[in-house]
Amino acid sequence: MPEQRNIVILGASYAGLGAAHSILKHILPSLPSDGPASYKVILVNSSSKWFVRHASPRAAASEQLIPYDKLFLDIEPGFKQYGLNFEFIEGKASAWDPTDRDVSIVTAGGEQVEVRYHALVLATGSKTYSPLFSATEDGHQQTRSELDAIHAKLTSPVNHMVIVGGGPTAVETAGELGEYLNGAAGWFASRPSSPKASITVITNSSQLLPQLRRTIGQQAERFLNRVGVDVRYETKVSSSHSEPNGKTVVVLHDGEEIETDIYIPAMGIQPLSSYVPAELKNEAGYIKQNIGTLRVDAAGARVYAIGDVGEASHNSIMDIIDQIPVLTTNIRRDLLAAHKDIRAKADSKDRVFQVNTTETQLVPVGRSKGVGAILGYRLPSFLVWLIKGRDFMLSGAGDMLDGKKWAKEAAWKGQ
Numbered sequence: 001m002p003e004q005r006n007i008v009i010l011g012a013s014y015a016g017l018g019a020a021h022s023i024l025k026h027i028l029p030s031l032p033s034d035g036p037a038s039y040k041v042i043l044v045n046s047s048s049k050w051f052v053r054h055a056s057p058r059a060a061a062s063e064q065l066i067p068y069d070k071l072f073l074d075i076e077p078g079f080k081q082y083g084l085n086f087e088f089i090e091g092k093a094s095a096w097d098p099t100d101r102d103v104s105i106v107t108a109g110g111e112q113v114e115v116r117y118h119a120l121v122l123a124t125g126s127k128t129y130s131p132l133f134s135a136t137e138d139g140h141q142q143t144r145s146e147l148d149a150i151h152a153k154l155t156s157p158v159n160h161m162v163i164v165g166g167g168p169t170a171v172e173t174a175g176e177l178g179e180y181l182n183g184a185a186g187w188f189a190s191r192p193s194s195p196k197a198s199i200t201v202i203t204n205s206s207q208l209l210p211q212l213r214r215t216i217g218q219q220a221e222r223f224l225n226r227v228g229v230d231v232r233y234e235t236k237v238s239s240s241h242s243e244p245n246g247k248t249v250v251v252l253h254d255g256e257e258i259e260t261d262i263y264i265p266a267m268g269i270q271p272l273s274s275y276v277p278a279e280l281k282n283e284a285g286y287i288k289q290n291i292g293t294l295r296v297d298a299a300g301a302r303v304y305a306i307g308d309v310g311e312a313s314h315n316s317i318m319d320i321i322d323q324i325p326v327l328t329t330n331i332r333r334d335l336l337a338a339h340k341d342i343r344a345k346a347d348s349k350d351r352v353f354q355v356n357t358t359e360t361q362l363v364p365v366g367r368s369k370g371v372g373a374i375l376g377y378r379l380p381s382f383l384v385w386l387i388k389g390r391d392f393m394l395s396g397a398g399d400m401l402d403g404k405k406w407a408k409e410a411a412w413k414g415q
Contacts, residue, residue, distance in 0.1 A: 002037050002038040003037045003038070004037070004038055004039075004040055005037045005038070005039050005040075005118035005119075006039075006040055006041075006042050006115065006116060006117050006118055006119075007023055007039060007040065007041045007042070007117070007118060007119045007120075007121070007331075007335075008042045008044065008103060008115055008117040008119070008120050008121070009023075009041065009042070009043045009044065009120075009121040009123055010044050010093050010103065010120070010121070010122055010123060010124050010275075011044070011045060011122070011123035011124035011125050011272075011307070011309070012043055012044075012045035012050060012075050012123075013050065013051075013053070013123070013125045013135075013307070014125075014307065014317055014320045014400065015123035015125060015306045015307025015308070015309075015320045015323070015324075016043065016045065016121070016123035016124075016125075016307075017050065017075075017078075017400055017401065017403075018320060018321070018324040018400070018405070018406055019121050019123055019306060019324060019327055020041055020043045020079070020086075021078075021079075021403030021405070021406045022324055022325075022327070022328045022406045022409070023041055023121075023328070023331065024041055024079075024082045024085060024086060024403075025403060025406060025407065025409075026328055026332070026406075026409045027328065027331065027332045027335065028041070028085055030332060030336075031335060031336065031339060032336075032339055037118075037339065039085070039118075039335075040084075040085055040086070040087060041082070041085060041086050041087070042086075042087045042088075042089060042115060042117075043075075043079070043086070043087070043088050043089070044088075044089045044091060044092075044093065044103075044105055044115070045075065045088070045089075045090065045091075046090070046091065046092040046108075046135070046136075046137055046138060046139045047075075047090065047135060047139035047140040047141075048074065048075055048076065048088075048090050048108075049072040049073060049074055049075060049139075049140050050072070050073045050074075050075050050397075050401060051071065051072055051134070051135040051140045051143055052070070052071055052072075052073065052394060052397050053133055053134050053135070054317065054392060054393060055070075055071060055391075055392035055393070055394050056071075056132055056133045056134075056143075056169075057133075057169060057172035057173040057175075057176050057364075057392070058172075058176045058364075058367075058392050059071050059147060060132050060147065060150055060173055060176060060177065060264075061154070061176040061177050061179075061180040062151065062154070062180060063147070063151060065176075065180075065367075066392070066394070068144065068147075070394055070397075072140055072144065073397060073398075073401055075088065075401070076088050077402075078401045078402035078403060079403075081402075081403075089105060089107065089113075089115070090107060090108040091105040091106050091107035091108055091113075092105065092106055092137050092138070092275075093105055093124070093275040094106045094112070094275055095275055096120075096275050096276060096277065098277065098280070098298075098299040098300050098303065099300075100116075101116060101117055101118075101120075101300065102114050102115060102116045102117065103115050103117065103120070103275075104275075108139070118302065118335075118338075119302035119303070119304075119331060119334070119335060120299075120302065120303045120304070121304050121305075121306065121327065121331070122276070122287055122296065122303070122304065122305040122306070122309055122310070123305075123306050123307050123309065124271075124272040124273065124275075124309050125271075125272055125307050125308045125309055126269040126270060126271050126272055126308035126309065126315065127269065127270055127272055128169070128265075128266070128268075128269055128270075129265040129266075129267065129268060129269075129270070130146070130264055130265050130266060131143045131145075131146040132146050132147060132150065132173075132264065132266075133169055133173075133266065134269070137272055137274065150262065150264075153261070153262055154177075154180070154181070154262075157196075158181060158196065158197045158261045158262060159197060159198065159261055160197065160198045160199075160200075160259075160260045160261050160262075161177065161181075161197055161198070161199045161200070161260060161261060161262040161263075161264070162199075162200050162202060162248075162250050162258060162260045162262070162263050162264070163177075163199065163200070163201050163202070163264045163266055164201075164202050164203070164237050164250075164263075164264070164265050164266060164267050165201070165202075165203060165265070165266035165267030165268070166201070166203030166204070166205045166207070166208050166209065166210065166233075166267070167209065167210070167211075167266075167267065168209065168361060168363045169266045169267075170201055170203070170266035170267065171201070171208055171209060171220050171224065171363050171365060172363060172364055172365070173264060173266050174199060174201050174224055174227075174229045175223065175224060175227060175229070175364065175365035175366040175369070176366065176367070177199065178197075178199050178224065178227030178228050178229040178366065179227040179366040179367055181195075181196050181197045181199070181228070182194075182195040182196055182197060182199075182227055182228035183195075183227070184226050184227050184366060184368070185225075185226040185227075189226075190222070190225055190226065191225055191226065191228060192226070192227060192228045195228035197228065197261075198228070198230075199228055199229045199230070200229070200230050200231070200232060200258075201224065201229060201230070201231045201232070202231075202232045202235050202237060202250075202252075203231065203232070203233055203234075203235070203267075204234060204235060204236045205233065205234070206233055206234055207233070208220045208221055208224075208231065209361065209363060209371070211359070211361055212359060212361055212363075212371070212372070212373060213359065213373075213378075216371050216372070216373065216378060217371075219371050219381075220363060220365055220371045223365035223366065223369040223370075223371065223381075224365060226366070226369070227365075227366050235252055235253070236252065236253035237250055237251070237252060237253070237265075238251045238252060238253050239251045240263055240265075243259070246261075247259050247260060247261055248260055248261075248262070248263035250263055269308065269315055270285065271284070271285045271286050271287070271308060271309045272309060273285050273286065273287055273309055279298070280296060280298055280299055282311060286309065286310060286311045286313075287305040287309055287310045287311065288311060289304075289305045289310045289311055289312055291311065291312045291353065292350070292352040292353055292354075293326070293330050293350045293351075293352065293353070294306055294310070294312060294323060294326055294327055294330065294353055295330065301334065301338070302331070302334050302335070302338065304327055304330070304331060306320065306323045306324070306327050307319070307320045307323065308320075312353060312355070314355060316361075318356060318360060319355070319356075322353065322354075322355075322356060323353055324406065324410075325351065325409065325410035325412065326351045326352065326353040328409060328410075329350075329351035329412055329414075330350055330351055333350070349414045350414075351412055351414055358375045358376045359373045359375075359376045360373060360374050360375055360376075361373065362374070362379070362384050362387055362388045363384070363388075364384060364385065364388055364389030364392070365389075367389065368385060368389070369381050369384075369385065369389070370384025370385050370388065370389045371384060372384045372388075
């Protein structure tokens, strides 16, 4: 009877879903049917649901704007098409042993299981400082609870709010909450006529959206002003703490204290890599990898890292979309080479990931405005709204979940 060789994928967000569908669609059918082995894809995730995190800024304002059934989507139904070639495990990786080539998984039921792998894809992604914007290592329930909590606060009078960060998440969240609470300015006004809440975005940068040109960041500030949001630049937050009255005190680097009704840290991310041996991570916790091939060379054969958990990522969905074809090509080569001899190495050419350095970012600001650029070309506000701001791209989430996004393998001439 052929040996079962597991292709294990840790994480089922954008990177993990893309990797699983691509391997199942384009690699397993191409592997020889003869030989000593059969193959199975095992997808491991801390939750049975995919949290569509790119829609979280609007979801933070109101469940009516984005219902939970569109934000938390069941993972398994999208993989039924692959039959016995696929297995889903709801659980999180607690340890990984590259020498024995197995991963320790704590299941949702509390059981610890050891999963051996022939190939391993590390796609556990990252988490934000606020659970509002990402699922945690323990699943999506904390994110849902955090959304419930902020929705409850928004039903009470909110006089003041602080949002920390100057990137897309902070700007989008400020725009959504500003418009939800204050409405938007009229045609010939620069600010709403009767704002209910004072909302301040605090950033340690000298501009909003530093990955875009300064004039686009300035336009974003004007759009924020239209929904009653002000911006403080070059200001660092040292700490924050909750008060017995339910308010939060935000302490700035110069000692100034700001008491606020709602405090949202929307700056930066942290890689979800606690299960990874220390020698395979850099000082920031990202997995050390070959930036071009996406292999984790120090972890042995057929180990790869994709998405936000690896050094190659610049923490964008576009990076992940560009990495999936690289992974597909290189893991196919490695699996084919090892099909009859696991010590063999592929003799064909690697596909190499190249970071897209062009100015590309779309940032809705409220429910009718937006700023951004694609491939270095600045887009007018209505196009940003049309592409992303209209529904925060939820209409395309189903294609990611059921694999239609990866139905065709990206062409490559280097084989």
